[in-house]
Amino acid sequence: MTAPAERRIIFKHIDEEGYSNDIACYQKHGGYEVLKKSVAQKPEELRDEVKKSGIRGRGGAGFPCGLKWSFVDRKSGKPIYLVVNADESEPGTFKDRYIIHQDPHQLIEGTIISCFANDVKQAYIYIRGEFPEGARILEEAIQEARDAGFVGKNICGTDYSCDIFVHRGAGAYICGEETGLIESLEGKRANPRIKPPYFPAVLGLYQCPTIVNNVETLCHVKHILDMGADAFLKIGSPNNTGTRIFCVSGQVQKPGYYEYACGEITMGQLLNDVCGGPLPGRTFKAVIPGGSSAKILRFGEKFTIKNKDGTTKEWAVEDIPLDFDSLAAAGTMGGSGGVIVMDDSVNMVEALANINAFYAHESCGQCTPCREGSLWMKKISTRMVHGEAREEDGELIKNVADQIAGRTICAFGEACSWPTQSFVAKFGDEFKTYKDDKNSKPSDSLELV
Amino acid sequence: MNFKPETLTRIDEVITHYPDLRSGTLPLLHLIQEDVGHISDESIEWIAEKLELEPINVLEVVTFYPMFRRKPIGRRHIKVCRTLPCALAGGYRTCGKFESEFNTRLGEVSLDGEVTVEFVECLASCGTAPVVLIDEVLHENVDEAKAKTISDQIKAEATKGA
Ligand SMILES: Cc1cc2nc3c(=O)[nH]c(=O)nc-3n(C[C@H](O)[C@H](O)[C@H](O)COP(=O)(O)O)c2cc1C
Ligand code: SF4
Ligand code: FES
Numbered sequence: 187m188t189a190p191a192e193r194r195i196i197f198k199h200i201d202e203e204g205y206s207n208d209i210a211c212y213q214k215h216g217g218y219e220v221l222k223k224s225v226a227q228k229p230e231e232l233r234d235e236v237k238k239s240g241i242r243g244r245g246g247a248g249f250p251c252g253l254k255w256s257f258v259d260r261k262s263g264k265p266i267y268l269v270v271n272a273d274e275s276e277p278g279t280f281k282d283r284y285i286i287h288q289d290p291h292q293l294i295e296g297t298i299i300s301c302f303a304n305d306v307k308q309a310y311i312y313i314r315g316e317f318p319e320g321a322r323i324l325e326e327a328i329q330e331a332r333d334a335g336f337v338g339k340n341i342c343g344t345d346y347s348c349d350i351f352v353h354r355g356a357g358a359y360i361c362g363e364e365t366g367l368i369e370s371l372e373g374k375r376a377n378p379r380i381k382p383p384y385f386p387a388v389l390g391l392y393q394c395p396t397i398v399n400n401v402e403t404l405c406h407v408k409h410i411l412d413m414g415a416d417a418f419l420k421i422g423s424p425n426n427t428g429t430r431i432f433c434v435s436g437q438v439q440k441p442g443y444y445e446y447a448c449g450e451i452t453m454g455q456l457l458n459d460v461c462g463g464p465l466p467g468r469t470f471k472a473v474i475p476g477g478s479s480a481k482i483l484r485f486g487e488k489f490t491i492k493n494k495d496g497t498t499k500e501w502a503v504e505d506i507p508l509d510f511d512s513l514a515a516a517g518t519m520g521g522s523g524g525v526i527v528m529d530d531s532v533n534m535v536e537a538l539a540n541i542n543a544f545y546a547h548e549s550c551g552q553c554t555p556c557r558e559g560s561l562w563m564k565k566i567s568t569r570m571v572h573g574e575a576r577e578e579d580g581e582l583i584k585n586v587a588d589q590i591a592g593r594t595i596c597a598f599g600e601a602c603s604w605p606t607q608s609f610v611a612k613f614g615d616e617f618k619t620y621k622d623d624k625n626s627k628p629s630d631s632l633e634l635v
Numbered sequence: 636m637n638f639k640p641e642t643l644t645r646i647d648e649v650i651t652h653y654p655d656l657r658s659g660t661l662p663l664l665h666l667i668q669e670d671v672g673h674i675s676d677e678s679i680e681w682i683a684e685k686l687e688l689e690p691i692n693v694l695e696v697v698t699f700y701p702m703f704r705r706k707p708i709g710r711r712h713i714k715v716c717r718t719l720p721c722a723l724a725g726g727y728r729t730c731g732k733f734e735s736e737f738n739t740r741l742g743e744v745s746l747d748g749e750v751t752v753e754f755v756e757c758l759a760s761c762g763t764a765p766v767v768l769i770d771e772v773l774h775e776n777v778d779e780a781k782a783k784t785i786s787d788q789i790k791a792e793a794t795k796g797a
Contacts, residue, residue, distance in 0.1 A: 274759040275757065277719060277720065277757040278720055278757070278761055279757075280759045314759070316702075316714075317759075318771040319771060351652040353658075353661070353662070354661065354662070354665055356665070356700035357755070358699065358700050358701060359756065370661065372655065372658055373659060373661060373686070373692075373696065374660075375695055375696060376699065392655060433762060435720035435723075435762050436719070436720050436723045436724075436761075437723055441763075478718070478719060526720055526723075526761070528723065537723075540717075540718065540722050541719055544717075544718055544757070547756060632722070632728075633722070633727035633728070634719070634727070
């Protein structure tokens with residue numbers, strides 16, 4: 187089985203010879219034409235088109251963008267804000283980086299169109315602190331767009347005005363969570379807010395209606411309005427429309443970013459045909475399909491999937507089409523598109539210990555189950571790796587995870603529990619025998635924690 | 636406080652980006668840390684006064700975000716990514732190499748004042764793991780050999796500067 191060809195829409199110009207990130211190059215390639223066309227339309231027409239396209243958010247949750255926009259309180263009399271989530275902090279995810287660095291005007295055009303469609307007069311791009319160069323590039327690009335009349339006062343000569351400012355984070359993962367992000371933008375600790383009542387669409391930034399969208403989602407908006415919803419609906423499958431960028435990392439021959447229509451390619455095609463398969467002499471052992479918080483898949487496991495007509499089919503990991511619904515049917519998620527691959531050289535206890543250290547470091551500390559639980563999961567898994575593993579540790583650590591998910595203010599509670607729950611469910615034996623396994627490992631094997 | 640004139644100009648400009656002064660907290664902390672190198676008690680008080688806040692409102696932000704620091708660091712800041720995709724590509728070895736090259740320990744300033752080596756979480760460049768952010772420049776595919784080359788460069792620049 188060979189893989190279909192890549193379908194680059196968002197990443198069309200990434201790594202293209204001679205393509206630069208200035209406005210002249212962008213306009214030479216048709217840039218800002220969709221904005222010009224859009225400001226001549228009615229905002230609600232644009233919103234309808236986005237809704238019809240079925241585009242689902244690319245930040246992690248896969249929530250339909252048009253539906254999210256429809257929740258915005260347009261009667262409050264307060265200003266409506268749009269915030270671009272450029273925090274890109276979910277481990278394994280590295281797509282927004284390339285848009286920001288190499289094609290910033292694509293994001294700016296998508297953002298301003300989305301602002302116009304939602305009567306927004308002020309937008310912020312919240313970019314993670316570790317992208318200092320990205321922040322500078324965006325600021326320069328916004329200034330170029332301002333000078334050309336695409337951002338700021340009287341956009342494209344109309345009476346519509348909207349500005350964009352860049353706001354830098356400072357190294358905290360939880361700023362990727364939309365309400366934590368809003369708190370951070372208000373100048374506070376990024377402690378997520380409780381929903382209800384703090385749904386951003388009603389009570390967001392400065393207690394005003396606020397839209398938070400991922401970088402890639404907003405780029406899609408531009409292309410939807412360019413080609414029209416009907417054409418967009420033909421890419422991918424119903425409920426899984428458009429293309430997705432898969433960020434492949436870990437133990438494969440050719441890690442990197444690949445853009446395909448949703449569901450057009452299977453996990454097996456992506457990892458074997460596109461990414462060149464496992465490293466020499468190794469075999470694939472496990473893959474995390476949607477950023478480090480997505481539940482892990484074990485090569486060799488089988489999934490029984492219900493067809494629409496009531497019959498069933500069986501999938502191996504390699505057979506799973508990469509779209510939101512198929513990955514959900516396999517008990518995990520498409521998440522942020524970050525695909526992390528592990529081969530047979532990796533011990534799962536050690537991989538989990540690495541992940542648990544991440545979540546323990548990043549919990550904001552507001553909810554007791556998350557603050558304490560993420561630390562205990564780290565403590566236990568680190569203790570195991572450092573020579574004091576007990577047979578019952580897998581069960582113990584899973585028990586901690588089971589008491590976090592569903593009992594917290596924000597979805598970080600799930601994000602930090604799912605790795606432990608799924609690793610122990612699928613590799614329970616390795617947790618039981620870890621002590622002996624460790625003693626038989628070559629001394630030069632990789633350290634993961 | 637003795638901030639550079641351009642820092643003060645940028646502070647006055649950035650405050651205009653927000654309808655609420657408090658939103659200036661992170662931008663001001665970044666600008667001042669870039670100017671002075673770290674965030675002192677005096678800087679915290681200065682920011683609080685500028686933004687009409689209490690010093691604790693600023694301090695609690697400083698202590699929440701890993702990028703803000705209360706103490707000076709080495710001349711160069713080496714941040715090695717620790718998270719799974721980088722670790723799977725040998726990130727811990729890369730980090731160890733930097734530590735041994737500069738004879739220092741994680742989070743400390745090396746004895747010659749040259750560098751501070753730190754582990755950080757995923758830098759969103761996992762496809763070119765292991766990655767290292769040195770000051771504001773990302774270095775990709777940094778295995779032990781490349782870490783040695785980079786270390787040598789840093790040392791050579793230090794001797795030149797001295
Ligand atoms: C712990 C946590 C971390 C998150 N990190 C990010 C992130 O780095 N980037 C992002 O776009 N969304 C992130 N999200 C999702 C956002 O909360 C939000 O759903 C998203 O930005 C909405 O954009 P979309 O609808 O365009 O996907 C995170 C969510 C959680 C719970
Ligand atoms: S779940 Fe964790 S990260 Fe989210 S608000 Fe609670 S303590 Fe903070
Ligand atoms: S894990 Fe190192 S850049 Fe993502």
